[in-house]
Amino acid sequence: MTPVPMLELRGVSKRFVKGLDLAQKMANLLGAGEREEVVHALDHVSLAVNEREVVGLVGESGCGKSTLGRIAAGIMEPSDGTRLWLGQEVSGLPAAAARRIELKIQMIFQDPFASLNPRMRVADIIGEAPLAHGIVTRGEASQYVADTMRRVGLDPEFARRYPHQFSGGQRQRIGIARALAVKPDFLICDESVAALDVSIQAQILNLFIRLREEFALTYLFISHDLGVVEHLSDRVVIMYLGRIVEIAATEELFAKPNHPYTQALLLGVPRLEARNQDFAPVAGEIPSPLDPPPGCHFHPRCPHAMPKCREIAPELVEIAPGRMSACHLNHAA
Amino acid sequence: MTAAPTLAVEHLRTHFFTRAGVVKAVDDVSFTVNRGEVLGLVGESGSGKSITGFSLMGLVDPPGRIVDGRILFQGQDLVGRSEADWRRLRGNRIAMIFQDPMMTLNPVLRVDTQMIETIQAHADVDRQSARERARAALAQVGIASPDERLEAYPHQFSGGMRQRVAIAIALLNKPDLLIADEPTTALDVTIQGQILFEARKLARETGMAMIWITHDLAVVGGLADRVCVMYAGRVVETGSTTDVLDHPAHPYTDGLIGSVPSRNRRGQPLKQIPGMTPSLLDLPPGCAFRDRCGYADSRCGVSPETEDVGPGHGVRCHHPLATVAA
Ligand SMILES: Nc1ncnc2c1ncn2[C@@H]1O[C@H](COP(=O)(O)OP(=O)(O)OP(=O)(O)O)[C@@H](O)[C@H]1O
Ligand SMILES: Nc1ncnc2c1ncn2[C@@H]1O[C@H](COP(=O)(O)OP(=O)(O)O)[C@@H](O)[C@H]1O
């Protein structure tokens, strides 16, 4: 029997309506016929993350990673689909129970600066939520903040400083401390090391690895960096233009990518070990999510595209135990 | 006898005289780039990569200036040249591309207008043949349907396409040296692969010398023939890509490579360099890496000079790591 996933998304879609700007509205008065555009940021996405698992989510910019992360974190509502925590649909729960779940899921962002209030002292940034949610009392708060800071490698001496007085790596630690302070079970990291230098990135990744052990955490780790995802994840999810195209155990995915897009990604990425690399790039641009190609979204760039790829979107199906892919090649008769 | 290198930088120092003190952004940097060669200039944020690039283009603005050293371009020293001289060289014999292609592109001008102007600024060519050259340059960087693209504006392009157009503009006058400052950092993996592919092809086919500035060791590994590793305004290690990446001799290079996830066992803690890069403002004397270095001793209070640990493999360290010959 498979365990109940910790967090599950079922058939989640997200559409953003891009309203008309002033110039377009004026143009319409003159009969230009500009219409509102709809971005399909997520198109029927299903994903389950098991307890204590690290799932890496990879894809190029605009493919919907952050949107998926925000919906998983409960800070954005899906247009369609359901979200389950330990098998229970969250939207059906009483408000208090739903709030408890939202605290269990914390998100850590790419740009630590943009996500930290510049006018708040570090002590308040970290201590505010645990106090508000009754995790600590006012009397315990400063000790609790100091402990949390130490856990993420920050000197509690700096508790009274403001975010701008820290380096990028330290700010990311503040963001992590803020998330940890509410005792989450599940961390969603959205490009959390992308803005950091290699040597600082290694320090933060090590912190994530250590915290995973220390607090038995589960992660959804979003990154465009295949090397980072390969290192950290148990399973990897590949997205392309609003859809999941492949899910596999990390080693299998890197050893034997199934989906042509995954194959292209792995070939195009520079590798430290390679010399005089033949970058063998996949041709073409990433299409606009405003107007995705019909059928398989990857077909205009796919070297294996067949006539039916232009018409029918391949479903994400299990092609081997624990392995999913969305490509017609797997079903060629 | 070997041909003179396209570029020889000797003991270059570019300092910023700020109110808070002197920032030694580039401090005694030397390297050479030969015809048809790609030199990778790697380092972490603030290590002086871009200011090195700007210095080579005569683009350092006050309060910064080149305070010492020589920039020998095809044997001629460029330090101290007049702005008129620089204008003749820039975009002509030496070209630069940036992380943000809009540093090169003018948003309100059509692509063909910009390209033709660039050609005519340096050569007496009529509009028709200039346009033909512009078209060829777009095709050379892998742009499909160049005729249509010529008539478009930069904002109509994706980021990757804009970067290609910026590269095409840089190539218009067939420069002898191209300086590329993180041109693929903002691009997606598959688009970055396309640009790197074109860059390799260009260096091989045209004999142009290239300096590829990046913080990404993997890009350097796949693209560059030789590498300079910068730390706190200095080149701490230089050599063939294989020497530097596979047999690093400087403790910083070794630590940096060791901290890349692909060099570590999956799921295990990464090797990490402790501490942070130092502020370049009033850097204390001695080796700038010593607060973070596991090999530091009393000798490291004096700044090390660059010494060869193998043919063409230079290291600025009192205690270079043993390098095993390949
Ligand atoms: N106008 C300026 N005034 C004072 N200091 C400056 C100025 N421009 C750059 N510097 C300093 O010079 C040093 C080198 O900067 P540079 O831009 O070359 O770094 P870099 O290696 O290109 O970094 P990155 O990877 O972040 O682009 C930094 O410490 C920077 O703060
Ligand atoms: N608030 C929003 N309003 C309109 N469009 C949005 C919004 N957020 C995201 N999008 C669009 O949805 C798509 C997916 O975005 P995102 O999830 O941020 O991608 P990623 O994180 O993979 O780069 C993109 O086309 C993006 O422009």
Ligand code: SF4
């Ligand atoms: S479904 Fe067709 S176009 Fe899509 S990845 Fe598979 S072969 Fe390529």
Ligand code: SF4
């Ligand atoms: S000179 Fe000393 S401190 Fe600097 S890198 Fe070498 S051993 Fe380390």
Ligand SMILES: [Mg+2]
């Ligand atoms: Mg994002």
Ligand SMILES: [Mg+2]
């Ligand atoms: Mg720079």
